[in-house]
Amino acid sequence: MTSFKDIFYQYSWQESKEKIYDSTAKDVERALTAPQRSLDDFMALVSPAAAPYLEDMAQLSHQLTLQRYGKVIQMYVPLYLSNECNNICTYCGFSYDNKVKRKTLSPMEIMQEVAVIKDMGYNHVLLVTGEANQTVHVDYFEKVLNLIKPHFSHISMEVQPMDVADYERLIPLGLNTVLVYQETYHQEDYRKHHPKGKKSNFDYRLETPDRLGGAGIHKMGLGVLIGLEDWRTDSFFTALHLSYLEKRYWQSKYSLSFPRLRPFSGGLEPKVNMNDRELVQLICAYRIFNQEVELSLSTRETIAFRNNVLKLGITAMSAGSRTNPGGYAVELESLEQFEISDERTAPEVAEMIRKAGYEPVWKDWDNVLNP
Amino acid sequence: MLKIADKIFQSRLFTGTGKFSSAVEMENALLASGSELVTVALKRVDMNDASDDILNHLKHAHIHLLPNTSGVRNAREAVFAAQLAREALETNWIKLEIHPDPKYLMPDPIETLKATEQLAALGFVVLPYIHADPVLCKRLEEAGTAAVMPLGSPIGSNKGLKTFDFLEIIIAQSNVPVIIDAGIGAPSDAAKAMEMGADAVLVNTAIASSANPIEMARAFSMAVESGRIAYEAGLGRIQSEAISTSPLTSFLND
Numbered sequence: 001m002t003s004f005k006d007i008f009y010q011y012s013w014q015e016s017k018e019k020i021y022d023s024t025a026k027d028v029e030r031a032l033t034a035p036q037r038s039l040d041d042f043m044a045l046v047s048p049a050a051a052p053y054l055e056d057m058a059q060l061s062h063q064l065t066l067q068r069y070g071k072v073i074q075m076y077v078p079l080y081l082s083n084e085c086n087n088i089c090t091y092c093g094f095s096y097d098n099k100v101k102r103k104t105l106s107p108m109e110i111m112q113e114v115a116v117i118k119d120m121g122y123n124h125v126l127l128v129t130g131e132a133n134q135t136v137h138v139d140y141f142e143k144v145l146n147l148i149k150p151h152f153s154h155i156s157m158e159v160q161p162m163d164v165a166d167y168e169r170l171i172p173l174g175l176n177t178v179l180v181y182q183e184t185y186h187q188e189d190y191r192k193h194h195p196k197g198k199k200s201n202f203d204y205r206l207e208t209p210d211r212l213g214g215a216g217i218h219k220m221g222l223g224v225l226i227g228l229e230d231w232r233t234d235s236f237f238t239a240l241h242l243s244y245l246e247k248r249y250w251q252s253k254y255s256l257s258f259p260r261l262r263p264f265s266g267g268l269e270p271k272v273n274m275n276d277r278e279l280v281q282l283i284c285a286y287r288i289f290n291q292e293v294e295l296s297l298s299t300r301e302t303i304a305f306r307n308n309v310l311k312l313g314i315t316a317m318s319a320g321s322r323t324n325p326g327g328y329a330v331e332l333e334s335l336e337q338f339e340i341s342d343e344r345t346a347p348e349v350a351e352m353i354r355k356a357g358y359e360p361v362w363k364d365w366d367n368v369l370n371p
Numbered sequence: 372m373l374k375i376a377d378k379i380f381q382s383r384l385f386t387g388t389g390k391f392s393s394a395v396e397m398e399n400a401l402l403a404s405g406s407e408l409v410t411v412a413l414k415r416v417d418m419n420d421a422s423d424d425i426l427n428h429l430k431h432a433h434i435h436l437l438p439n440t441s442g443v444r445n446a447r448e449a450v451f452a453a454q455l456a457r458e459a460l461e462t463n464w465i466k467l468e469i470h471p472d473p474k475y476l477m478p479d480p481i482e483t484l485k486a487t488e489q490l491a492a493l494g495f496v497v498l499p500y501i502h503a504d505p506v507l508c509k510r511l512e513e514a515g516t517a518a519v520m521p522l523g524s525p526i527g528s529n530k531g532l533k534t535f536d537f538l539e540i541i542i543a544q545s546n547v548p549v550i551i552d553a554g555i556g557a558p559s560d561a562a563k564a565m566e567m568g569a570d571a572v573l574v575n576t577a578i579a580s581s582a583n584p585i586e587m588a589r590a591f592s593m594a595v596e597s598g599r600i601a602y603e604a605g606l607g608r609i610q611s612e613a614i615s616t617s618p619l620t621s622f623l624n625d
Contacts, residue, residue, distance in 0.1 A: 066580050068527055070390020123417075153414075219473075246474060251444060253473040292474045357392045366414045368455045369442040 003210040004244050005203060011240070013186055016043075017233040023047035032056060037289045042239045045285035046232045054281055061284035061313040064291050071358045074294075074316040075350065076124040076156070077117055080325040081105050081144060083335045085130025087197030089183075091225060091261055091268045093323075093337045094130040096197060100335045104135055107147055109330045114151050116328040120320055120346040123363040124154040126179070128323075128337075131160035131198060138166040145173040154365035156221075160198065161208040167215035176365060179221030180208045181257065185237035186229040193228060209241065213249030218370075220245070220252055221296070226279075227261030227270030235282055239289060246290075255294035255316065256286055262300050262338040276305055280312060287313035299340040306342055306349075310356055319349035373570055375548050376464075376496040376517045378435065382407050383565065384595040385437070385550060387575025388425055389415070391584065398428035400578055404588035410437040410466050410573065413452055418459035426460075437498065439466035445479075446486035453490055465490060466520070467499040476526045480507050484514060491515030500552055503534035505541050512547055519545065520573065522553035523564065527576045529556025532563055542568045558587075558594030565598025566606060 023044040031041035032053065044050060050057065082104035085094040105113065117125060127144065129136045136159070145155065156177035157170075167178070184190050187202055194200045212220045222241055224234040235258075242254055258279065261270045274282075279301075286295055296316040297306060306317070322328055324336035342349070350360040373380040386406040391397035401409055409429060417423045429436060438456040443449045446469065453465040467490065469483050470476040483499050484507065490497045496517040501507055503521040511519055521541055524530035531554060532538065542549050548570035555561050561572045574591050581587035 067529065067576065070576070070579050071392035072390065153417075250474070251471045354393065359391065359393050361415070363417055364414055365442065366418075366452075368413060368418075368452045369440075369448060 003207045004241055005207060007240070007244055008185070008206060008237070011237070013233060016236055017230060019043055020047045020232050020236060023049045025049055025052070028053050031288070032060065039236070039240060039243060042285060042289040043236055045288055046235050046282060048232075050281060050285070051277070054277060054284070057281065057284035057288060058312050061287040062311050064287055065311075065313045065315065068291050069315050072361045073310065073314065073353050073358050074124065074361045074364055075122065075346065076126055076154075076296075076316060076318050077120065077122045077346065078126045078128050078158075078298075078318060078321050078323065079110075079113055079117060080128045080323060080327060080337070081110065082129040082132065082136045083325050083337070084132035084135055085197075086133070087131050087199040088195050089197075089199065090193045090195075091183075091228065093335060098335075103325045103331060103334045104129075104132070104140075105325050105330065107143065109326060110144060110147060112329045113326065114148055118151060121350070121362055122346065123152055124156070124365070125152045126156040126158060126318070128157075129159045133160070133198070136160075138162060138169060141170055141175075142173060145170060145175060149174040149367065153363050153367060156219075158221075161205055162211075164211045164215050167212055167217060171215060171217060172370075174367065174370065175217075176370070177219040177221065177253075177255070178212050178217055179223075179255070179257070180205070180212070181221075181223040181225065181259075182206060182238070182241070183225045184228040184234055185224065185241075186234065189229050209245050210248075213245060213252055217252055219255060219294075221255040221257060221294075223257035223259065225259055225261060226274050227272055230272060231274050231278070231282065235285070239286070242290065242293065253294070254292075255296055257296045257298070258282055258286075259298060259300055262341070279305075280309060283309065283313045299342040300338065302341045303344065307352055307356070310353065310358065317349065317353075319344060320346035373548060375498075380407050380571070381405075382592070382595070383571040383599055384561070384592055385410070385571055385573040386578065386588070387573065388412070388429070389575055390579035394424045394428040396584055397425070397579070400584040400588040401429070401434065402431070403585045403592070404578065405592045406588075407433050408435050408437050408571075410439045410575075412439055412441045413456055414442045418455065435464070436460055436462055437464050437466045438462065439468050439500075441468045441470075443469055444471040444482075445469065446482045446489065449482070449486040450489050450493075453486075453495060454493070457495070463494055464496045465498070467497055470500075478502060478522070480504060483507075484510055487511050487516050488514040498550065503537035503541060505537060505544065508541050508545060508549075512545070516547060518548040518550055518570070520550045520552035523551050523560065524554030526553040528554050529577055530554050531556050531560040535567075538564070538569070539567060558590045561591055562594040562598035562601075565595055566601050568602050571595075 020043045027044035028050045031044045083094045084102045158179040294315045299321045324334040353360045382405045385408040440449045440452045500520045508519045524533040550571040551564040551569045552573040
């Protein structure tokens with residue numbers, strides 16, 4: 001079976017990077033006025049040459065998002081089930097070599113957490129774990145889905161990559177969306193940041209969206225961790241991946257995230273810094289390139305940034321998040337994945353969204369739709 | 372007067388409930404539109420919650436709910452969703468939307484025909500969202516559809532009546548009401564659709580995404596009405612030049 005690998009290995013990181021950095025003002029202008037944007041146009045939009053066009057890009061991105069999505073922001077919240085992990089990832093609080101006590105929630109603890117999340121108003125939940133295949137495996141996920149499905153209208157997962165057969169088991173239980181971030185498409189850097197554990201297999205991770213598409217998942221999320229490598233080049237490969245998937249798995253929806261590396265216990269300093277202007281440029285570039293893709297913004301970002309970027313292309317936001325298992329009720333001080341920036345509660349963020357003239361949407365799926 | 376199944380409509384403007392900045396704004400725009408048939412995505416409402424925000428703002432005597440199946444990918448899922456909607460929302464009307472492609476939301480004609488057959492047999496009033504395909508419209512009629520809802524252009528695109536020539540054929544040969552759904556971006560598009568003889572139009576994005584949805588709803592209401600009056604009055608022929616004499620037949624007068 002062919003996969004994204006066949007396309008990916010036709011591209012060279014260095015050549016792609018040079019092409020981006022060689023983009024001119026004329027390329028940017030063409031990208032802004034083209035009726036349909038190509039990958040070349042995307043390169044121009046994330047290039048340094050596009051910086052002077054930021055306001056134009058924001059206007060266009062705002063208008064395109066408004067037309068496609070309207071004045072709404074979908075609300076979701078992460079539920080960390082476990083921080084056990086056998087991988088070493090240099091940038092992550094859950095890394096195996098971070099010698100801190102670990103926790104995996106029991107069914108009863110999960111229900112305590114669910115009760116708090118439901119009280120916050122949530123109907124869409126994102127389940128998150130590390131990768132600990134002895135304890136947090138497909139059987140565990142099956143139990144969790146059966147347990148929580150009656151309480152949520154939309155369930156997403158951000159866990160270790162799995163095989164097609166595993167996804168085929170979980171989807172009928174109510175698994176709607178799977179997020180799997182490549183972290184970086186730069187292979188040498190990937191190896192450096194993932195020296196040990198199953199995650200060190202670059203290709204297996206790269207082909208995960210293909211396996212999800214093969215299993216018929218409703219929605220999948222892509223992204224890179226910004227700070228590991230040149231963000232412009234990494235984002236280009238994300239766009240390339242998205243374009244390939246959209247054409248091949250045409251019945252699936254897609255979402256993108258653009259997490260910037262945050263401090264955590266035992267943390268790594270970002271190799272590459274991305275400032276706020278650049279993140280806005282990236283958000284707008286994604287939207288101008290693709291009007292349908294969902295763009296999601298987490299509590300990694302600051303209050304001021306989130307308040308202002310809300311109208312520029314974002315379609316989904318989390319709020320009141322905890323990034324540790326038990327963080328809502330059971331064990332408030334367990335090891336967290338990263339520190340959040342925006343500490344407002346969900347109702348506070350919802351109020352901010354309403355004041356901005358948008359409606360926070362708590363429910364945009366129904367179990368009726370996956371019989 | 373427009374009649375679909377057993378219901379008579381004064382207004383030929385049908386509307387949607389998505390993309391508004393709040394439930395209150397939605398309610399005010401829908402009231403300004405005069406619309407009597409309003410479609411609601413099942414996925415957006417909590418059918419088991421009597422205090423659901425969207426449903427609560429649609430409680431007006433003249434507004435009939437038209438639940439839609441947006442999100443389903445095949446006939447099986449659509450029939451299942453329609454049955455639950457009938458139970459929870461107490462209406463046997465269903466807007467059948469089967470668009471397995473989430474990017475352009477293109478309706479699947481094969482699954483739509485299949486689901487229409489099954490739902491009509493189950494006693495539903497089926498309003499299927501389809502391509503502007505005249506043959507499919509006839510097949511849906513045979514399957515027992517209550518109306519057909521061909522698209523003017525891709526949903527949410529505001530591009531107007533890109534399928535004009537096919538809509539004309541559909542209207543000319545239809546035995547069920549024809550409602551132009553999707554793509555109507557401006558009141559002038561709606562007027563044009565009504566002038567060509569459409570029975571109704573369904574508008575959502577153009578109203579909800581407008582800077583002033585209430586005023587835009589009013590504008591659409593007027594456009595639909597004027598387009599209908601023009602259709603009933605009978606439009607004059609389009610001439611490219613003024614014709615005052617009859618050069619080919621004037622010899623007959625000599």
